[in-house]
Amino acid sequence: MSDVHIRKIVDYTEDTLIEGGREVETPIRMAACAAIIRNPWGNEYVEDLQPQIMAHAVALADALVPRLIALMGGPDRIEAFGKAAVTGTSGEVEHAAGLIHTLHFGNAYRIAAEADSFLPFTNKRAGAGTAITLPMTHKSLENKGARTHFVTLEFSIPDAPAHDEIVVALGASSGGRPHPRIGDRFQDMKLMGVDQAGRPLSA
Numbered sequence: 631m632s633d634v635h636i637r638k639i640v641d642y643t644e645d646t647l648i649e650g651g652r653e654v655e656t657p658i659r660m661a662a663c664a665a666i667i668r669n670p671w672g673n674e675y676v677e678d679l680q681p682q683i684m685a686h687a688v689a690l691a692d693a694l695v696p697r698l699i700a701l702m703g704g705p706d707r708i709e710a711f712g713k714a715a716v717t718g719t720s721g722e723v724e725h726a727a728g729l730i731h732t733l734h735f736g737n738a739y740r741i742a743a744e745a746d747s748f749l750p751f752t753n754k755r756a757g758a759g760t761a762i763t764l765p766m767t768h769k770s771l772e773n774k775g776a777r778t779h780f781v782t783l784e785f786s787i788p789d790a791p792a793h794d795e796i797v798v799a800l801g802a803s804s805g806g807r808p809h810p811r812i813g814d815r816f817q818d819m820k821l822m823g824v825d826q827a828g829r830p831l832s833a
Contacts, residue, residue, distance in 0.1 A: 778806030
């Protein structure tokens with residue numbers, strides 16, 4: 631689309647082989663793909679963001695989703711996922727949020743990753759070289775509360791976002807934290823005798 635100006639796409643991967651001095655049974659890959667685009671709303675207040683959201687969402691999904699799936703080795707290698715956007719200093723946080731909080735973007739990733747859960751996220755305003763922080767949780771709604779898969783991937787792009795740019799990123803992990811051993815909320819609830827909201831369980 632002529633309205634979408636992608637300056638570059640950045641891939642980031644890391645494979646954890648050892649954690650806590652102990653070898654990881656199956657190395658865990660975490661990966662991200664980020665697109666750096668020109669802020670379509672510039673530095674002036676725009677009331678209706680929807681036209682540019684619609685113009686950009688599909689193009690960004692088309693650019694990032696297949697690339698990330700390939701970095702991970704296919705959808706079956708993805709267990710946790712997330713998204714993030716950072717607007718440069720001339721933009722609004724609403725601009726960053728608008729590009730990732732639309733089903734035209736998120737659903738493309740959800741479908742490709744064979745997932746059915748919502749995507750955790752960060753959206754913020756910052757300068758070039760800021761940390762791109764991708765919080766992730768299990769891609770399956772059934773396993774959404776699994777603490778093992780409460781993970782975070784973080785990386786930076788030295789020259790992005792420029793003041794008039796937005797970074798849009800997707801992240802994935804092939805597993806949860808290495809050597810997980812803190813239990814889960816259901817164990818806590820049982821031990822504490824409460825439900826998920828902290829209310830005492832009925833006798």
